[in-house]
Amino acid sequence: MQPPTPSFSALPAVPSRPAERQAWLKTTLVFAGTILGLYPLDVLILGEVRLPSLMMRGVWAAQLVLVAWLRSRANERWDGVLSVLNSVLVSLCFLGVVTLTGAAESPYANLVPSMPLLMALIQPKDTRPAIASGVTSALGVLVMMLVTHGHVLHALAWAGMVGASTFFGVYGSGQFAKAQTAENEARLERARREALEKLAVAERHRMQSEKLATVGRLAASVMHEINNPLAFVRSNLDFLRSEVLAQQLPEEARAELQEVFDETRSGVERIRQIVQDLKGFSRMDVEEPSECALADVVSDAARLAAMRLKHVARLKVEVPAGLPEVFATRRRLAQVLLNLMVNAGDALEEAKVQGGEVRVTGGVEGERVVLRVEDNGPGIPPEVLPRLFEPFFTTKGPDKGTGLGLTISRELVERFGGTLRAENRAEGGARILIALPMHTPPTPTPTSPLPLGEGQGEGT
Structure with a gap:
């Protein structure tokens, strides 16, 4: 986690995965380099180059790298101890930089109360590093103010600010951790309920x-x-x-x-x-795709659909017998058409349409043969249209459909190289379009006659 100020640096919890652990160690090296790279700020504050400040920053950076290396190899029990130790050392190193750059007069002194807040933000689930940093920073700033100014009340005020910062940091991080835990539990509960609903x-x-x-x-x-x-x-x-x-x-x-x-x-x-x-x-699975005339396929489906539509709607078939042939499984394609006709009948019956009509028409568009199954019902609701071909999605009752008919129909049509899509008619009602490529039989390659005398055996 990136620290809130450029002068601070601490280490979050060690990741368990090797790849994340490597990234964590690289981040630690970046923090250590940043601490050394901020030395020019010390020069600007002091007005001259001083080695003690640079050496303190070097100790700070080395401490970060050493503790990170130890934590990457320690077990879970020792990781907590090293985390608290790191918090104390970081606070001491920062207090050292403050002392070497002017003590109470250093611009860094105003950032001392932020140390426990930083630790609480880095490790919100563990309050020990923040408390250890708060105690160390409070004692350090108390001694520094007493030595610099000699006013006990002034020093206690600074120590009190650090203490208050520690309290609010620990309390805030604890509340944040509780809220995060509650949110995770609620998310898991929602996921569990959704999984149970999907399973049902x-x-x-x-x-x-x-x-x-x-x-x-x-x-x-x-x-x-x-x-x-x-x-x-x-x-x-x-x-x-x-x-x-x-x-x-x-x-x-x-x-x-x-x-x-x-x-x-x-x-x-x-x-x-x-x-x-x-x-x-019932035996269509054993059939292989072949050339078939759509007029015959529609006739097969219409005979069966007529039983369902007999008391619901009038079935009109307008498919020219001269339409180009397509390459498909005749029974499978008839199954698709039957399903579309029955769906249209169900929509008309549910809407109680008087004078209901289901019409099947056919024609040629470019290089494709197109069949249209239309009805004069209420049409497809806009919110349903995008989900019409989703598996198990249905607007019918549990006794009338499983939500798989249109999904299977589209898969069958696509298996034959075609497309299946739905739309609403401008004059009202729904329209399902099946577009299939025309079947073009392979042209036999002409064979050139052999010249006279070639290809004859020696015994002739």
Whole structure:
């Protein structure tokens, strides 16, 4: 710690780490050099060069270096003793400089009461160095004033000033140490509470994720179980249809039965398609990226999203079939779109928007294919927009989201070389944009035909 006046120097507590210890020793050498470097001030005060003052400063500097060297090698028990000894020696050396530069008439004399304050500031957690410096300085200034002026009251006044300085230094440093300790304890308590809160949130998210994973596994099993009876239903439905319609029936009855069978067959096909889509999502990890048409990807996601949006909003898909292909995992990309459509539906449902609409559009911008998922809801609040893609950040209830959907969606899109960002529409509502690079298949390198006679074996 830098001393408050250029004429003082003392040593703070010894650091425990080797690198900090080396820096502490270097600082001590700087202090020692400063003490010697301030000798020109003595010359200005005395009006001439005097060796005793220079020698006293040399002793002061050597004492600092010696005590620092001893403290760097002493154990913790002896460090306190050396610290008190250093405080006493520093005070004596400074009193020596004061005496050699005019004693009571020296400008340095006015700084003597500051010695215990300096020690208290340097080592606020240990009052012994400040007390030792105060006692030494008080006795020293008392003797110096008695010898110089011979007035007992004047000398006692100076000693009293040093004593008062020592009291306020020790009291102030003690209060500062207590406040610092209380602040550190409060900081640790806040950190502990924040860690416990984060742990509780993480535990809730983990349980929710485990619950969703369990539901996913059960859904996979249910899908497998549905497939077998669904095949029997389809087969039996076709048999019943052919048998019933083969009978001699009135035309109106035949038409009505035909319509019933067609609607039933459409419902069975709808169930089969949903099962296939869910099954595809559960097996998407084994798929490798390939060329895929975005119109087909959006169609896959829209079929599943329609079940969630059926009673919430109208789903409009405007993605041209002729959009350039992209290189991605079709099921993964469909998962991203499904998540965005469902999020839009959740926002519309929560805001109770009448005539809600979710629109998916596609187009080309430069070298990228862009998909937009928009809704006519309340939009994204300004304070939420910067944190929208943070892990575990969600504005939904614990039963509706874990705060990982958008984070995973952005990671998936970036894995395919694209970007995913969110914004608010000028006319109201939110807009999520997916930009993916166009897939350009590698151009085969043409091979030049070999000249006649080259490349033929000897046996021809």
